[in-house]
Amino acid sequence: MPFAPTRSLVTGASSGIGAAFARALAERGSDLVLVARREDRLRALADELTSRHGIRAEVVAADLAEASIGTRLRAQTGPVDLLVNNAGFATHGPLAESDPERLEEEIGVDVRALVSLTRAYLPDQLAAGRGGIVNVASTAAFQPVPGMAVYGAAKAFVRSFTEAVWHEARPHGVKVLSLSPGSTRTEFFDVVGTRSAAVGRFQTPETVVAIALRALEARRPGPGVVCGAANATTAWLTRFMPRRMLIDLSARMVR
Structure with missing residues (x-):
């Protein structure tokens, strides 16, 4: 279904995976x-999706690195059926x-904001007995990454936090x-400042979003999905590699 x-x-x-989520959900x-x-980009996307799909698109320009961002956004927006915590760098x-x-x-956006927003919006969904939260992790979640520690x-x-909340x-x-996407064709590596951190074949944001939505549609959805068979x-x-070997290999791959 x-x-x-x-x-x-x-x-x-x-941009990137977030914009692809917005387009897929509006559709x-x-x-x-x-x-x-970036409010200008948000407004352009909102206008596009409102015109194309007849949906309502609200724009909130916010710095997610700020403390207590979840509480303030929830007060401003009210409850939602689906929360996609995609922001990160x-x-x-x-x-x-x-x-x-x-x-x-980086810690503020990638960790603190994600927890803050999950905590702010989850109670409404629990009370309603329906809804969903997608937290964007990465294939980097499966091993330490020297050079991107x-x-x-x-x-x-x-990944660990989301699996616990899933339960x-x-x-x-x-x-x-x-x-958990792998390398994806977004602005991610422009922000990082190097493409040497890219590992494996690139996917498109649309592919990543399609995988997420299929996972949510499963009869018994699991706590997580990795994008792409490889x-x-x-x-x-x-899980089976000696830890020292795994860390050395990871360091060589993103050098």
Whole structure:
């Protein structure tokens, strides 16, 4: 049965996977709350989707690195049927040479905001006995990533956190999904500053979103999905590799 929420909130909706989620959900008839820092891009996307699909698209320009962002957004927007925590970015390079303020922002967006928004919107869904949350992790979540230490750890947190919330929400009819894309054709590597961090074949944002929506439509959806057979196989194999070998291999792949 198609997963068709009536109202969805998507963070990081100004480009990439977030914009692809917005387009796919609008096509299914969902009203939208589009959240990102770049208000001009959000408004252009909102106008496009409103005109094409006749849905209502609200724009919220916000810095997700700010504390208590979930509480403030929930007060501003009200409840939603689907929350897509997509916003995130990575830094690249040795930890000792990284900008401390940029690392704090990375943790704020990739970890703190995701928890804050999940906590803010989940109670409404539990009370209604329906709804869904998609937290975008990464294939980086399956092993430490030297050279991207904070990003790998943040995505490991997202995966673990989401799987725990999946178990808590499942008896109440709420679907919670950890989505782990591999390298995807977005602005991600432009922000990172190098494409040397890309591993494996690139997917499109539309492919990633289609995988997520199919996972939500499953009769008994699991706690997470890895995008692409090769990525899923690699993630599975990490469980059997000696830890030292796995870390060395990961370091070579993103160097």
